[in-house]
Amino acid sequence: MELKEKIIGKSLLLIALSSVMILGLITFFIFEQGIPLISKVGPLNFILGERWVPSKGEFGIFPMIVSSFWVTAGALALGIPLGLACTIFLAEWSPPSFAMVLRPAIHLLAAIPSVIYGFWGLVILVPLVRDRLGGPGLSILSGSLILGFMTLPTIISISEDSLKALPPTYKQGALALGATHWQTIWRVLIPAARSGIVASIILGMGRAVGETMAMIMILGNAVQMPSSFLDSARTLTTNIGIEMGYASGDHRQALFATGIVLFLIIMGLNSLAIFLSRRRMGS
Amino acid sequence: MITTRVRHLTQRIAKVLVWTAALSTIGVMILILFQVLREGIPVLSSHFLLDSPESMGRSGGILPTIVGTFALTAVALFFAAPLGVGTAIYLKEYTRESRISRVIRFGTDCLAGVPSIIFGLFGFVFFVIYLNLGWSILSGGLTLAAMILPTIISTAEEAVKAIPISYREVSYSLGGTKWQTVTRVILPSAFPGIFTGIILSVGRSIGETAAVILTAGSSLLMPTSLFSPVRTMSVHFYILAREGISMEMAYGTGAALIILVLLVNTIAQWLINRYIRQRT
Numbered sequence: 001m002e003l004k005e006k007i008i009g010k011s012l013l014l015i016a017l018s019s020v021m022i023l024g025l026i027t028f029f030i031f032e033q034g035i036p037l038i039s040k041v042g043p044l045n046f047i048l049g050e051r052w053v054p055s056k057g058e059f060g061i062f063p064m065i066v067s068s069f070w071v072t073a074g075a076l077a078l079g080i081p082l083g084l085a086c087t088i089f090l091a092e093w094s095p096p097s098f099a100m101v102l103r104p105a106i107h108l109l110a111a112i113p114s115v116i117y118g119f120w121g122l123v124i125l126v127p128l129v130r131d132r133l134g135g136p137g138l139s140i141l142s143g144s145l146i147l148g149f150m151t152l153p154t155i156i157s158i159s160e161d162s163l164k165a166l167p168p169t170y171k172q173g174a175l176a177l178g179a180t181h182w183q184t185i186w187r188v189l190i191p192a193a194r195s196g197i198v199a200s201i202i203l204g205m206g207r208a209v210g211e212t213m214a215m216i217m218i219l220g221n222a223v224q225m226p227s228s229f230l231d232s233a234r235t236l237t238t239n240i241g242i243e244m245g246y247a248s249g250d251h252r253q254a255l256f257a258t259g260i261v262l263f264l265i266i267m268g269l270n271s272l273a274i275f276l277s278r279r280r281m282g283s
Numbered sequence: 284m285i286t287t288r289v290r291h292l293t294q295r296i297a298k299v300l301v302w303t304a305a306l307s308t309i310g311v312m313i314l315i316l317f318q319v320l321r322e323g324i325p326v327l328s329s330h331f332l333l334d335s336p337e338s339m340g341r342s343g344g345i346l347p348t349i350v351g352t353f354a355l356t357a358v359a360l361f362f363a364a365p366l367g368v369g370t371a372i373y374l375k376e377y378t379r380e381s382r383i384s385r386v387i388r389f390g391t392d393c394l395a396g397v398p399s400i401i402f403g404l405f406g407f408v409f410f411v412i413y414l415n416l417g418w419s420i421l422s423g424g425l426t427l428a429a430m431i432l433p434t435i436i437s438t439a440e441e442a443v444k445a446i447p448i449s450y451r452e453v454s455y456s457l458g459g460t461k462w463q464t465v466t467r468v469i470l471p472s473a474f475p476g477i478f479t480g481i482i483l484s485v486g487r488s489i490g491e492t493a494a495v496i497l498t499a500g501s502s503l504l505m506p507t508s509l510f511s512p513v514r515t516m517s518v519h520f521y522i523l524a525r526e527g528i529s530m531e532m533a534y535g536t537g538a539a540l541i542i543l544v545l546l547v548n549t550i551a552q553w554l555i556n557r558y559i560r561q562r563t
Binding site for chain 2: 004005008009012013015016017018019020022023025026029030032033081082085086088089090093094101102104105106107108109111112113114115116117118119120122123124149152180181182183185186203206209210211212213216217237240241244245255256259262263266267269270271273274
């Protein structure tokens, strides 16, 4: 009986380590595939190189890093205000009956496959941008708008949790001192929930940096340094997604190397978000 | 007096803005779903759902992609559900907060944030090439299993955590061992919560494209074994739309995909609501 319990305990530990092992395997295999090319081209040439011509053995991903940054910044410019507004609405202002509709709707927003967003962007948004604002339509602006929407569920659900975790005395105290409801929200509740809200934004950022399929459909995929939000662009993720289907040899390794850069950015963002939310729980 | 008026004016403006934001969020979502469903639903027919595609999907139906979607999801759950629930049981019943549990939690949180294209790259080198499983249901399913594991772990952990401590005390006082307590008391009471997590993961598996296209392939043939390459509905939809093969078929596949995801999500939502009501 003792022995049986012990074996069960150990096997469960082994099972529990599976997610760590998977993370380890992912790291190992991505690096194992990508590192040889990075050392062949040179890390600086790879990251800061501006030319990507796989057929000539030129692998520079700087335009893609910059494009990823632009698209993500654009997405956050829409996602942060809209996400915060929805959070405030859900946590403080919504009539309960309306929150009953809005909350499942936001869960649903997270469940809609990214190819559906991409498709909608392609058939509705892209022509709209092209006709109204000029340019090819397949652009950073179109991508950012869709992506901003896709980050909403992450931003809203985590920042709502951190608003709800505040002790009710904060709100009561502020209202008792004569602050309006809005002053209470803006000057007391939001600052108090700051680290959770920032964590939600960082996770939303991770989501935006990592999105692939929708961006392939909307961004236009031209390898170039963006100079305006109406330009087409290719990001780190879309570079992998487009070319992985037919790449081989050095070219394939270069895509894994692109994956390494993406992976490091995401891990940095994740660790920051985890650190921030731990601090919240600690205080 | 003026400041009071200004404060109330500010509040009124803020209120209008916040309402506008909330309503436009719902509005855009309805717009997206409505657009695809309006164009796609007329395409749906028994012929479309039960026939094989012809000439690269230009005509015919989508049956193999439906079978592929379900096969991949089933394989993913087969691996991820026991691992995820086991992890949750270990974290909540077999260990206190310790260094090892912190490492596990950190690993799970990080895994949850890894983008699907990275899972795709990993699945491609590890399952397709290194383990030599080829582009197959098995490779795709295993890759999806790695992706949905964090969701299953966190929902199962919540469900196990919610069980009152008295349940465990009663079981132990009756002479039950730890394992008996887990299998006879904890798991049955946590089942609704665990099941909800599984349904949510099904939704994610159905919609996944980037990881699947690199690991399961894009064959349009009806799969015959776990080692057959398949194309899921999401991948089919993506290829039809991106390569401009047929807008009509793309809308049809998109509508079928949305209806499936809506269905799965509604079931999950219904379960969550029922579960919350039961506990209160």
